[in-house]
Amino acid sequence: MSAIAIVFMIISMLTIWGGLAVSLINLSRHPEKQDDDVIEPAGSAGN
Protein backbone atom coordinates (compact mmCIF):
# COMPACT_ATOMS: atom_id res chain seq x y z
CA MET A 1 0.00 0.00 0.00
CA SER A 2 1.48 3.31 -1.01
CA ALA A 3 2.11 6.13 1.44
CA ILE A 4 -0.54 8.35 -0.12
CA ALA A 5 -3.16 5.58 0.12
CA ILE A 6 -2.32 5.06 3.79
CA VAL A 7 -2.54 8.81 4.43
CA PHE A 8 -5.98 8.96 2.80
CA MET A 9 -7.15 5.90 4.67
CA ILE A 10 -6.19 7.54 7.95
CA ILE A 11 -7.75 10.90 7.00
CA SER A 12 -11.00 9.16 6.00
CA MET A 13 -11.15 7.23 9.26
CA LEU A 14 -10.36 10.30 11.35
CA THR A 15 -12.95 12.54 9.71
CA ILE A 16 -15.82 10.07 9.41
CA TRP A 17 -15.37 7.93 12.51
CA GLY A 18 -14.10 10.99 14.35
CA GLY A 19 -17.21 12.87 13.23
CA LEU A 20 -19.35 10.12 14.74
CA ALA A 21 -17.38 10.26 17.99
CA VAL A 22 -17.72 14.05 18.23
CA SER A 23 -21.46 13.84 17.46
CA LEU A 24 -21.93 11.22 20.18
CA ILE A 25 -19.96 13.28 22.71
CA ASN A 26 -22.05 16.35 21.87
CA LEU A 27 -25.26 14.41 22.36
CA SER A 28 -24.14 12.88 25.66
CA ARG A 29 -23.40 16.39 26.97
CA HIS A 30 -27.03 17.32 26.32
CA PRO A 31 -29.16 14.83 28.22
CA GLU A 32 -32.72 14.16 27.16
CA LYS A 33 -35.27 16.63 28.47
CA GLN A 34 -38.57 15.44 29.86
CA ASP A 35 -41.74 16.54 28.08
CA ASP A 36 -44.14 18.42 30.28
CA ASP A 37 -47.16 20.46 29.36
CA VAL A 38 -46.40 24.16 29.17
CA ILE A 39 -50.08 24.98 29.13
CA GLU A 40 -53.00 23.18 30.72
CA PRO A 41 -54.49 20.49 28.51
CA ALA A 42 -57.86 21.47 27.07
CA GLY A 43 -60.96 19.67 28.38
CA SER A 44 -60.36 15.96 27.95
CA ALA A 45 -63.66 15.14 26.26
CA GLY A 46 -63.27 17.83 23.63
CA ASN A 47 -64.76 21.27 23.92
Place this chain on the structure above:
Amino acid sequence: MSTPSSSQGAPLATEKRETFSSRKLFILSAIGSAVGLGNIWRFPYVAYENGGGAFLIPYLVAILCAGIPLLFLDYSIGHRYRGSAPLAYRRANRKAEVLGWWQVLICFIIAIYYAAIIAWAAMYCWFSITKTWETNADGAAGFFMGDFLKVSDNVNVGFDFVGNIFIPMFFVWLVTIVIMVAGVNKGISRANAVFMPLLIVMFLILVVQSVFLPGAIDGLSAFFTPDFAALSNPAVWAAAFGHIFFSLSVAFGIMVTYSSYMKRKSDLTGSGYVVAFANSSFELLAGIGVFAALGFMAYNAGSSVDEVATSGIGLAFIAFPTIVSEAPLGSLIGVLFFGSLVFAGLTSLISILEVIVAAFQDKLGWKRVPATLVVGIPVAVISLVLFPTTTGLYLLDTMDAFVNQFGILACALVLVIVFGAGLGMLPKLAKHLNRHSSIKLGTGWKVLVGGIGPAALGYMLINELQSKMAESYSGYPVWFNGIFGWGMAGALIVGAIVLSLIPWSKNSKIDDPEFDQHRANVEAEEVPEVAGKEY
Protein backbone atom coordinates in the same frame (compact mmCIF):
# COMPACT_ATOMS: atom_id res chain seq x y z
CA MET B 1 -65.36 20.04 18.60
CA SER B 2 -66.00 16.56 17.23
CA THR B 3 -67.46 13.82 19.35
CA PRO B 4 -65.04 11.27 20.76
CA SER B 5 -64.63 8.29 18.47
CA SER B 6 -67.25 5.81 19.57
CA SER B 7 -69.18 5.30 16.34
CA GLN B 8 -70.10 2.11 14.50
CA GLY B 9 -67.56 -0.25 16.02
CA ALA B 10 -64.93 0.63 13.36
CA PRO B 11 -61.35 0.01 14.51
CA LEU B 12 -60.91 3.66 15.37
CA ALA B 13 -57.94 4.89 17.32
CA THR B 14 -58.55 5.81 20.90
CA GLU B 15 -54.94 5.02 21.68
CA LYS B 16 -52.42 7.85 22.10
CA ARG B 17 -50.04 8.64 19.30
CA GLU B 18 -46.96 6.51 19.74
CA THR B 19 -43.55 7.94 20.60
CA PHE B 20 -40.11 6.40 20.71
CA SER B 21 -39.62 5.74 24.42
CA SER B 22 -36.07 7.10 24.34
CA ARG B 23 -33.77 9.17 22.15
CA LYS B 24 -31.46 6.18 21.84
CA LEU B 25 -34.20 4.09 20.25
CA PHE B 26 -35.09 6.84 17.79
CA ILE B 27 -31.44 7.21 16.77
CA LEU B 28 -31.00 3.45 16.43
CA SER B 29 -34.14 3.17 14.29
CA ALA B 30 -33.12 6.13 12.14
CA ILE B 31 -29.68 4.58 11.60
CA GLY B 32 -31.38 1.26 10.83
CA SER B 33 -33.38 3.03 8.15
CA ALA B 34 -30.42 4.91 6.67
CA VAL B 35 -28.04 1.93 6.67
CA GLY B 36 -29.39 -0.26 3.92
CA LEU B 37 -28.21 -2.28 0.97
CA GLY B 38 -26.73 0.83 -0.66
CA ASN B 39 -24.21 1.34 2.14
CA ILE B 40 -22.82 -2.14 1.59
CA TRP B 41 -23.02 -2.65 -2.13
CA ARG B 42 -23.13 0.85 -3.59
CA PHE B 43 -20.86 3.17 -1.63
CA PRO B 44 -17.59 1.20 -2.03
CA TYR B 45 -17.80 1.23 -5.81
CA VAL B 46 -19.05 4.82 -6.09
CA ALA B 47 -16.08 5.99 -4.00
CA TYR B 48 -13.63 3.85 -5.97
CA GLU B 49 -14.95 5.04 -9.35
CA ASN B 50 -15.02 8.70 -8.38
CA GLY B 51 -11.52 9.47 -7.20
CA GLY B 52 -10.80 6.79 -4.57
CA GLY B 53 -9.35 8.52 -1.50
CA ALA B 54 -9.95 11.93 -3.06
CA PHE B 55 -13.71 11.17 -3.12
CA LEU B 56 -13.67 11.93 0.60
CA ILE B 57 -13.65 15.66 -0.19
CA PRO B 58 -16.83 15.87 -2.33
CA TYR B 59 -18.39 13.24 -0.07
CA LEU B 60 -17.88 15.31 3.10
CA VAL B 61 -19.00 18.48 1.33
CA ALA B 62 -22.16 16.65 0.19
CA ILE B 63 -22.91 15.39 3.72
CA LEU B 64 -22.50 18.80 5.31
CA CYS B 65 -24.06 20.91 2.56
CA ALA B 66 -26.91 18.70 1.38
CA GLY B 67 -27.37 15.46 3.34
CA ILE B 68 -27.58 16.82 6.88
CA PRO B 69 -29.49 20.03 5.96
CA LEU B 70 -32.14 17.99 4.11
CA LEU B 71 -32.29 15.54 7.00
CA PHE B 72 -33.06 18.47 9.30
CA LEU B 73 -35.80 19.67 6.93
CA ASP B 74 -37.48 16.26 7.26
CA TYR B 75 -37.03 16.26 11.04
CA SER B 76 -38.47 19.73 11.44
CA ILE B 77 -41.61 19.04 9.39
CA GLY B 78 -42.29 15.64 10.96
CA HIS B 79 -41.60 16.81 14.48
CA ARG B 80 -43.46 20.13 14.36
CA TYR B 81 -46.53 18.85 12.54
CA ARG B 82 -46.45 15.45 14.22
CA GLY B 83 -47.96 13.33 11.51
CA SER B 84 -47.35 10.88 8.71
CA ALA B 85 -46.03 12.56 5.55
CA PRO B 86 -49.42 13.57 4.04
CA LEU B 87 -50.84 14.84 7.34
CA ALA B 88 -47.65 16.64 8.40
CA TYR B 89 -47.40 18.43 5.05
CA ARG B 90 -51.10 19.26 5.13
CA ARG B 91 -50.79 20.78 8.57
CA ALA B 92 -47.88 22.85 7.28
CA ASN B 93 -49.88 23.94 4.26
CA ARG B 94 -53.02 22.42 2.80
CA LYS B 95 -51.59 22.43 -0.72
CA ALA B 96 -48.50 20.48 0.30
CA GLU B 97 -50.48 17.34 1.24
CA VAL B 98 -50.06 15.92 -2.27
CA LEU B 99 -46.29 15.71 -1.73
CA GLY B 100 -46.89 13.40 1.21
CA TRP B 101 -49.00 11.02 -0.85
CA TRP B 102 -46.37 11.10 -3.58
CA GLN B 103 -43.84 9.92 -0.99
CA VAL B 104 -46.24 7.24 0.28
CA LEU B 105 -46.58 5.85 -3.24
CA ILE B 106 -42.80 6.02 -3.80
CA CYS B 107 -42.35 3.98 -0.62
CA PHE B 108 -44.93 1.49 -1.88
CA ILE B 109 -42.93 0.87 -5.08
CA ILE B 110 -39.65 0.54 -3.20
CA ALA B 111 -41.14 -1.80 -0.59
CA ILE B 112 -42.47 -4.27 -3.17
CA TYR B 113 -39.09 -4.88 -4.80
CA TYR B 114 -36.82 -4.32 -1.79
CA ALA B 115 -38.31 -7.41 -0.13
CA ALA B 116 -37.17 -9.52 -3.10
CA ILE B 117 -33.53 -8.54 -2.64
CA ILE B 118 -33.67 -9.32 1.08
CA ALA B 119 -35.09 -12.74 0.19
CA TRP B 120 -32.27 -13.42 -2.29
CA ALA B 121 -29.71 -12.46 0.36
CA ALA B 122 -31.39 -14.77 2.88
CA MET B 123 -31.15 -17.67 0.41
CA TYR B 124 -27.51 -16.87 -0.31
CA CYS B 125 -26.79 -16.93 3.41
CA TRP B 126 -27.94 -20.52 3.31
CA PHE B 127 -26.20 -21.32 -0.01
CA SER B 128 -22.90 -20.05 1.47
CA ILE B 129 -22.73 -23.03 3.81
CA THR B 130 -22.57 -25.59 1.00
CA LYS B 131 -21.42 -23.13 -1.70
CA THR B 132 -24.36 -24.32 -3.78
CA TRP B 133 -23.39 -22.15 -6.78
CA GLU B 134 -20.36 -24.38 -7.43
CA THR B 135 -22.75 -26.89 -9.01
CA ASN B 136 -23.16 -24.60 -12.02
CA ALA B 137 -20.58 -24.96 -14.78
CA ASP B 138 -20.67 -21.21 -15.41
CA GLY B 139 -19.87 -20.39 -11.78
CA ALA B 140 -21.65 -17.89 -9.58
CA ALA B 141 -22.98 -15.80 -12.50
CA GLY B 142 -24.53 -18.78 -14.25
CA PHE B 143 -26.00 -20.01 -10.97
CA PHE B 144 -27.57 -16.65 -10.04
CA MET B 145 -29.23 -15.91 -13.37
CA GLY B 146 -29.94 -19.52 -14.34
CA ASP B 147 -30.41 -21.97 -11.47
CA PHE B 148 -31.53 -19.43 -8.87
CA LEU B 149 -33.56 -16.66 -10.52
CA LYS B 150 -34.31 -18.74 -13.65
CA VAL B 151 -34.35 -15.43 -15.55
CA SER B 152 -36.49 -15.59 -18.68
CA ASP B 153 -34.99 -14.50 -22.00
CA ASN B 154 -38.02 -12.33 -22.67
CA VAL B 155 -38.21 -8.93 -21.02
CA ASN B 156 -41.84 -9.03 -19.96
CA VAL B 157 -44.07 -9.39 -16.93
CA GLY B 158 -44.94 -13.02 -16.41
CA PHE B 159 -46.34 -15.18 -13.66
CA ASP B 160 -43.94 -18.07 -13.92
CA PHE B 161 -43.14 -18.39 -10.22
CA VAL B 162 -39.85 -19.53 -8.73
CA GLY B 163 -40.46 -21.37 -5.45
CA ASN B 164 -36.96 -20.75 -4.12
CA ILE B 165 -37.63 -17.02 -4.16
CA PHE B 166 -41.32 -17.01 -3.35
CA ILE B 167 -40.89 -18.86 -0.05
CA PRO B 168 -38.15 -16.66 1.46
CA MET B 169 -40.00 -13.55 0.22
CA PHE B 170 -43.12 -14.77 1.97
CA PHE B 171 -41.17 -15.03 5.22
CA VAL B 172 -39.58 -11.61 4.74
CA TRP B 173 -43.07 -10.13 4.52
CA LEU B 174 -44.34 -12.18 7.43
CA VAL B 175 -41.50 -11.01 9.69
CA THR B 176 -41.89 -7.40 8.55
CA ILE B 177 -45.64 -7.32 9.11
CA VAL B 178 -45.35 -8.97 12.54
CA ILE B 179 -42.83 -6.28 13.55
CA MET B 180 -45.04 -3.50 12.18
CA VAL B 181 -48.18 -4.79 13.90
CA ALA B 182 -46.39 -4.54 17.25
CA GLY B 183 -46.04 -0.77 16.80
CA VAL B 184 -43.34 1.84 17.19
CA ASN B 185 -42.05 0.79 20.61
CA LYS B 186 -42.69 -2.91 20.80
CA GLY B 187 -42.04 -3.53 17.09
CA ILE B 188 -39.87 -1.04 15.26
CA SER B 189 -37.70 -0.04 18.24
CA ARG B 190 -37.18 -3.59 19.44
CA ALA B 191 -36.37 -4.92 15.97
CA ASN B 192 -33.76 -2.20 15.52
CA ALA B 193 -32.40 -2.74 19.02
CA VAL B 194 -31.76 -6.39 18.09
CA PHE B 195 -30.88 -6.20 14.39
CA MET B 196 -28.57 -3.18 14.47
CA PRO B 197 -26.07 -4.41 17.08
CA LEU B 198 -26.15 -7.80 15.34
CA LEU B 199 -25.45 -6.15 11.97
CA ILE B 200 -22.53 -4.17 13.38
CA VAL B 201 -20.94 -7.16 15.11
CA MET B 202 -21.36 -9.40 12.05
CA PHE B 203 -19.99 -6.76 9.74
CA LEU B 204 -16.99 -6.04 11.97
CA ILE B 205 -16.06 -9.74 12.00
CA LEU B 206 -16.45 -9.79 8.20
CA VAL B 207 -14.17 -6.78 7.77
CA VAL B 208 -11.48 -8.17 10.06
CA GLN B 209 -11.59 -11.49 8.25
CA SER B 210 -11.43 -9.80 4.82
CA VAL B 211 -8.51 -7.56 5.74
CA PHE B 212 -6.34 -10.59 6.55
CA LEU B 213 -6.99 -12.33 3.20
CA PRO B 214 -4.06 -12.46 0.77
CA GLY B 215 -4.27 -9.55 -1.67
CA ALA B 216 -6.51 -7.52 0.66
CA ILE B 217 -3.92 -4.76 0.88
CA ASP B 218 -4.03 -4.30 -2.90
CA GLY B 219 -7.78 -3.86 -2.68
CA LEU B 220 -7.46 -1.26 0.06
CA SER B 221 -4.74 0.48 -1.87
CA ALA B 222 -7.00 0.71 -4.93
CA PHE B 223 -9.85 2.00 -2.74
CA PHE B 224 -7.89 4.71 -0.92
CA THR B 225 -5.37 5.90 -3.54
CA PRO B 226 -6.57 9.40 -4.42
CA ASP B 227 -7.08 10.54 -7.98
CA PHE B 228 -6.97 14.31 -7.58
CA ALA B 229 -7.92 14.94 -11.21
CA ALA B 230 -11.39 13.60 -10.31
CA LEU B 231 -12.00 16.67 -8.14
CA SER B 232 -12.25 18.93 -11.18
CA ASN B 233 -14.88 16.68 -12.78
CA PRO B 234 -18.47 17.84 -12.08
CA ALA B 235 -19.73 14.26 -12.53
CA VAL B 236 -17.73 13.23 -9.45
CA TRP B 237 -19.38 15.95 -7.35
CA ALA B 238 -22.79 14.97 -8.69
CA ALA B 239 -22.02 11.35 -7.76
CA ALA B 240 -21.16 12.42 -4.20
CA PHE B 241 -24.35 14.47 -3.78
CA GLY B 242 -26.44 11.72 -5.39
CA HIS B 243 -24.97 9.03 -3.21
CA ILE B 244 -25.42 10.94 0.05
CA PHE B 245 -28.97 11.85 -0.88
CA PHE B 246 -29.99 8.21 -1.39
CA SER B 247 -27.85 6.86 1.43
CA LEU B 248 -29.34 9.06 4.14
CA SER B 249 -32.90 8.24 3.02
CA VAL B 250 -33.91 11.88 3.08
CA ALA B 251 -36.91 13.45 1.37
CA PHE B 252 -39.07 10.41 0.92
CA GLY B 253 -41.20 10.50 3.99
CA ILE B 254 -39.27 8.11 6.23
CA MET B 255 -37.59 10.70 8.39
CA VAL B 256 -40.75 12.82 8.53
CA THR B 257 -42.60 9.79 9.86
CA TYR B 258 -39.94 8.69 12.34
CA SER B 259 -39.39 12.20 13.70
CA SER B 260 -43.14 12.55 14.25
CA TYR B 261 -42.71 9.88 16.96
CA MET B 262 -40.07 11.92 18.83
CA LYS B 263 -40.85 13.70 22.06
CA ARG B 264 -41.48 17.43 21.95
CA LYS B 265 -38.26 18.48 23.66
CA SER B 266 -36.00 16.32 21.51
CA ASP B 267 -32.53 17.43 20.46
CA LEU B 268 -33.23 17.16 16.74
CA THR B 269 -29.98 18.46 15.28
CA GLY B 270 -27.74 16.71 17.81
CA SER B 271 -29.49 13.40 17.01
CA GLY B 272 -29.30 14.10 13.27
CA TYR B 273 -25.53 14.50 13.31
CA VAL B 274 -25.19 11.15 15.07
CA VAL B 275 -27.45 9.46 12.51
CA ALA B 276 -25.65 11.00 9.52
CA PHE B 277 -22.16 10.19 10.75
CA ALA B 278 -23.15 6.69 11.87
CA ASN B 279 -24.46 6.06 8.37
CA SER B 280 -21.19 7.26 6.85
CA SER B 281 -19.13 5.34 9.40
CA PHE B 282 -20.84 2.16 8.33
CA GLU B 283 -20.24 2.97 4.67
CA LEU B 284 -16.55 3.50 5.26
CA LEU B 285 -16.38 0.17 7.04
CA ALA B 286 -18.18 -1.44 4.10
CA GLY B 287 -15.70 0.14 1.68
CA ILE B 288 -12.82 -1.42 3.62
CA GLY B 289 -14.48 -4.84 3.87
CA VAL B 290 -15.64 -4.99 0.26
CA PHE B 291 -12.39 -3.77 -1.29
CA ALA B 292 -10.27 -6.03 0.92
CA ALA B 293 -12.37 -8.96 -0.36
CA LEU B 294 -12.15 -7.73 -3.97
CA GLY B 295 -8.36 -7.44 -3.55
CA PHE B 296 -8.31 -11.11 -2.59
CA MET B 297 -10.50 -11.98 -5.58
CA ALA B 298 -8.12 -10.17 -7.96
CA TYR B 299 -5.09 -11.80 -6.29
CA ASN B 300 -6.63 -15.22 -6.74
CA ALA B 301 -7.56 -14.63 -10.38
CA GLY B 302 -4.20 -13.07 -11.16
CA SER B 303 -5.96 -9.92 -12.34
CA SER B 304 -6.11 -6.31 -11.18
CA VAL B 305 -8.62 -4.91 -8.68
CA ASP B 306 -10.00 -2.76 -11.47
CA GLU B 307 -11.10 -5.87 -13.37
CA VAL B 308 -13.10 -7.32 -10.49
CA ALA B 309 -14.50 -4.12 -8.94
CA THR B 310 -18.27 -3.88 -9.28
CA SER B 311 -21.36 -2.86 -7.32
CA GLY B 312 -24.96 -3.75 -6.67
CA ILE B 313 -26.39 -7.13 -7.61
CA GLY B 314 -23.19 -8.08 -9.47
CA LEU B 315 -21.08 -7.47 -6.38
CA ALA B 316 -23.36 -9.26 -3.94
CA PHE B 317 -24.57 -12.23 -5.94
CA ILE B 318 -21.72 -12.86 -8.38
CA ALA B 319 -18.44 -11.45 -6.98
CA PHE B 320 -19.05 -12.37 -3.33
CA PRO B 321 -20.03 -16.00 -3.99
CA THR B 322 -16.77 -16.34 -5.97
CA ILE B 323 -14.86 -14.95 -2.98
CA VAL B 324 -16.73 -17.30 -0.62
CA SER B 325 -15.69 -20.27 -2.79
CA GLU B 326 -12.03 -19.34 -2.85
CA ALA B 327 -11.30 -17.81 0.55
CA PRO B 328 -10.21 -19.70 3.65
CA LEU B 329 -13.27 -19.98 5.93
CA GLY B 330 -15.27 -18.78 2.92
CA SER B 331 -18.59 -20.05 4.24
CA LEU B 332 -18.23 -17.80 7.27
CA ILE B 333 -17.57 -14.80 5.00
CA GLY B 334 -20.71 -15.70 3.05
CA VAL B 335 -22.96 -16.08 6.08
CA LEU B 336 -21.69 -12.80 7.57
CA PHE B 337 -21.96 -10.86 4.31
CA PHE B 338 -25.40 -12.06 3.27
CA GLY B 339 -26.63 -11.98 6.86
CA SER B 340 -25.56 -8.34 7.01
CA LEU B 341 -27.49 -7.62 3.82
CA VAL B 342 -30.58 -9.23 5.34
CA PHE B 343 -30.45 -7.21 8.58
CA ALA B 344 -29.50 -3.95 6.86
CA GLY B 345 -32.32 -4.51 4.37
CA LEU B 346 -34.97 -5.50 6.92
CA THR B 347 -34.48 -2.43 9.11
CA SER B 348 -34.79 -0.25 6.01
CA LEU B 349 -37.85 -2.11 4.71
CA ILE B 350 -39.56 -1.58 8.07
CA SER B 351 -39.03 2.18 7.82
CA ILE B 352 -40.24 2.28 4.21
CA LEU B 353 -43.43 0.40 5.10
CA GLU B 354 -43.98 2.61 8.14
CA VAL B 355 -44.41 5.62 5.83
CA ILE B 356 -47.41 3.90 4.24
CA VAL B 357 -48.86 2.46 7.46
CA ALA B 358 -48.64 5.79 9.30
CA ALA B 359 -50.32 7.63 6.41
CA PHE B 360 -53.28 5.26 6.38
CA GLN B 361 -53.47 5.25 10.17
CA ASP B 362 -53.84 9.03 10.13
CA LYS B 363 -56.21 9.11 7.18
CA LEU B 364 -58.53 6.41 8.48
CA GLY B 365 -58.09 7.20 12.16
CA TRP B 366 -57.58 3.49 12.76
CA LYS B 367 -55.63 1.72 15.46
CA ARG B 368 -52.20 0.29 14.81
CA VAL B 369 -53.09 -3.35 14.21
CA PRO B 370 -55.93 -3.00 11.67
CA ALA B 371 -54.15 -0.18 9.85
CA THR B 372 -50.96 -2.26 9.56
CA LEU B 373 -52.83 -5.28 8.24
CA VAL B 374 -54.88 -3.25 5.78
CA VAL B 375 -51.68 -1.78 4.35
CA GLY B 376 -49.18 -4.59 4.89
CA ILE B 377 -51.12 -7.52 3.46
CA PRO B 378 -52.01 -5.94 0.07
CA VAL B 379 -48.45 -4.60 -0.31
CA ALA B 380 -47.06 -8.06 0.46
CA VAL B 381 -49.46 -9.74 -1.98
CA ILE B 382 -48.56 -7.36 -4.83
CA SER B 383 -44.87 -7.88 -4.09
CA LEU B 384 -45.31 -11.67 -4.04
CA VAL B 385 -47.22 -11.67 -7.32
CA LEU B 386 -44.78 -9.51 -9.29
CA PHE B 387 -41.25 -10.35 -8.13
CA PRO B 388 -40.61 -14.03 -7.32
CA THR B 389 -41.02 -14.82 -11.02
CA THR B 390 -38.70 -15.54 -13.94
CA THR B 391 -39.22 -11.95 -15.10
CA GLY B 392 -39.01 -10.32 -11.66
CA LEU B 393 -35.43 -9.16 -12.17
CA TYR B 394 -36.33 -7.00 -15.18
CA LEU B 395 -39.22 -5.38 -13.36
CA LEU B 396 -37.06 -4.78 -10.28
CA ASP B 397 -34.29 -3.22 -12.34
CA THR B 398 -36.55 -0.80 -14.22
CA MET B 399 -38.70 0.15 -11.25
CA ASP B 400 -35.64 0.75 -9.07
CA ALA B 401 -33.96 2.98 -11.65
CA PHE B 402 -37.05 5.07 -12.36
CA VAL B 403 -38.50 5.39 -8.87
CA ASN B 404 -35.14 6.59 -7.55
CA GLN B 405 -34.72 9.30 -10.15
CA PHE B 406 -38.22 10.33 -11.15
CA GLY B 407 -39.80 9.50 -7.82
CA ILE B 408 -37.47 10.29 -4.92
CA LEU B 409 -35.25 12.82 -6.64
CA ALA B 410 -38.08 14.64 -8.42
CA CYS B 411 -40.19 14.75 -5.25
CA ALA B 412 -37.25 16.05 -3.22
CA LEU B 413 -36.71 18.85 -5.71
CA VAL B 414 -40.37 19.88 -5.53
CA LEU B 415 -40.27 19.60 -1.73
CA VAL B 416 -37.32 21.96 -1.24
CA ILE B 417 -38.76 24.44 -3.72
CA VAL B 418 -42.20 24.36 -2.09
CA PHE B 419 -40.99 24.64 1.51
CA GLY B 420 -38.19 27.05 0.63
CA ALA B 421 -39.06 29.61 -2.02
CA GLY B 422 -42.74 28.63 -2.37
CA LEU B 423 -44.08 28.79 1.17
CA GLY B 424 -41.12 30.56 2.78
CA MET B 425 -41.29 28.19 5.74
CA LEU B 426 -37.57 27.72 6.36
CA PRO B 427 -37.23 30.50 9.00
CA LYS B 428 -40.11 29.00 10.98
CA LEU B 429 -38.69 25.49 10.67
CA ALA B 430 -35.19 26.67 11.64
CA LYS B 431 -36.63 28.21 14.80
CA HIS B 432 -38.44 24.98 15.51
CA LEU B 433 -35.20 23.01 15.16
CA ASN B 434 -33.33 25.45 17.38
CA ARG B 435 -35.86 25.40 20.21
CA HIS B 436 -34.48 22.33 21.99
CA SER B 437 -31.47 21.38 19.91
CA SER B 438 -27.83 21.34 20.99
CA ILE B 439 -26.52 22.49 17.60
CA LYS B 440 -28.18 25.73 16.51
CA LEU B 441 -28.86 26.49 12.87
CA GLY B 442 -28.40 29.93 11.35
CA THR B 443 -28.82 31.51 7.95
CA GLY B 444 -26.49 28.87 6.49
CA TRP B 445 -29.11 26.14 6.83
CA LYS B 446 -31.76 28.20 5.02
CA VAL B 447 -29.34 28.95 2.20
CA LEU B 448 -28.32 25.29 1.91
CA VAL B 449 -31.88 23.94 1.87
CA GLY B 450 -33.49 26.76 -0.08
CA GLY B 451 -30.64 27.49 -2.51
CA ILE B 452 -27.97 24.80 -2.79
CA GLY B 453 -30.56 22.03 -2.33
CA PRO B 454 -32.73 22.90 -5.36
CA ALA B 455 -29.64 23.62 -7.47
CA ALA B 456 -27.95 20.29 -6.71
CA LEU B 457 -31.16 18.24 -6.99
CA GLY B 458 -32.19 20.04 -10.20
CA TYR B 459 -28.79 19.42 -11.77
CA MET B 460 -28.97 15.70 -10.94
CA LEU B 461 -32.52 15.41 -12.24
CA ILE B 462 -31.73 17.08 -15.56
CA ASN B 463 -28.71 14.79 -15.99
CA GLU B 464 -30.88 11.76 -15.35
CA LEU B 465 -33.63 12.91 -17.68
CA GLN B 466 -31.08 13.34 -20.46
CA SER B 467 -29.46 9.95 -19.95
CA LYS B 468 -32.75 8.04 -19.59
CA MET B 469 -34.22 9.72 -22.68
CA ALA B 470 -31.10 9.18 -24.78
CA GLU B 471 -31.45 5.40 -24.82
CA SER B 472 -33.83 2.77 -23.49
CA TYR B 473 -32.76 1.87 -19.94
CA SER B 474 -30.72 -1.37 -19.73
CA GLY B 475 -31.55 -2.04 -23.41
CA TYR B 476 -35.04 -3.19 -22.43
CA PRO B 477 -37.89 -2.80 -24.96
CA VAL B 478 -39.26 0.73 -25.18
CA TRP B 479 -42.77 -0.40 -24.18
CA PHE B 480 -41.43 -2.11 -21.04
CA ASN B 481 -39.57 0.95 -19.75
CA GLY B 482 -42.48 3.08 -20.97
CA ILE B 483 -44.98 1.30 -18.74
CA PHE B 484 -42.95 0.21 -15.71
CA GLY B 485 -40.46 3.08 -15.76
CA TRP B 486 -41.87 6.33 -17.13
CA GLY B 487 -45.50 5.24 -16.79
CA MET B 488 -45.03 4.06 -13.20
CA ALA B 489 -43.28 7.30 -12.23
CA GLY B 490 -46.09 9.34 -13.81
CA ALA B 491 -48.76 7.18 -12.21
CA LEU B 492 -47.31 7.95 -8.78
CA ILE B 493 -47.96 11.65 -9.34
CA VAL B 494 -51.49 11.08 -10.64
CA GLY B 495 -52.17 8.68 -7.75
CA ALA B 496 -50.88 11.22 -5.26
CA ILE B 497 -53.20 13.90 -6.64
CA VAL B 498 -56.17 11.54 -6.44
CA LEU B 499 -55.34 10.51 -2.85
CA SER B 500 -54.98 14.14 -1.79
CA LEU B 501 -58.45 14.91 -3.14
CA ILE B 502 -60.13 12.29 -0.94
CA PRO B 503 -61.55 14.25 1.99
CA TRP B 504 -60.39 13.56 5.54
CA SER B 505 -63.32 12.12 7.48
CA LYS B 506 -64.14 13.23 11.00
CA ASN B 507 -62.69 9.93 12.25
CA SER B 508 -59.33 10.76 10.74
CA LYS B 509 -56.52 12.47 12.61
CA ILE B 510 -57.14 15.79 10.88
CA ASP B 511 -58.86 17.07 14.03
CA ASP B 512 -56.88 15.62 16.84
CA PRO B 513 -57.07 17.01 20.39
CA GLU B 514 -53.69 15.47 21.11
CA PHE B 515 -52.14 17.45 18.26
CA ASP B 516 -53.89 20.62 19.42
CA GLN B 517 -52.27 20.15 22.81
CA HIS B 518 -48.85 19.53 21.21
CA ARG B 519 -49.28 22.64 19.12
CA ALA B 520 -50.31 24.76 22.07
CA ASN B 521 -47.24 23.59 23.98
CA VAL B 522 -44.93 24.33 21.06
CA GLU B 523 -46.47 27.77 20.57
CA ALA B 524 -46.14 28.55 24.26
CA GLU B 525 -42.43 27.73 24.07
CA GLU B 526 -41.91 29.80 20.99
CA VAL B 527 -40.66 33.34 20.88
CA PRO B 528 -43.52 35.85 20.59
CA GLU B 529 -42.76 36.89 17.01
CA VAL B 530 -43.75 33.46 15.71
CA ALA B 531 -46.37 32.38 18.21
CA GLY B 532 -49.93 33.29 17.48
CA LYS B 533 -49.42 33.48 13.74
CA GLU B 534 -50.29 30.65 11.41
CA TYR B 535 -48.72 27.51 12.92
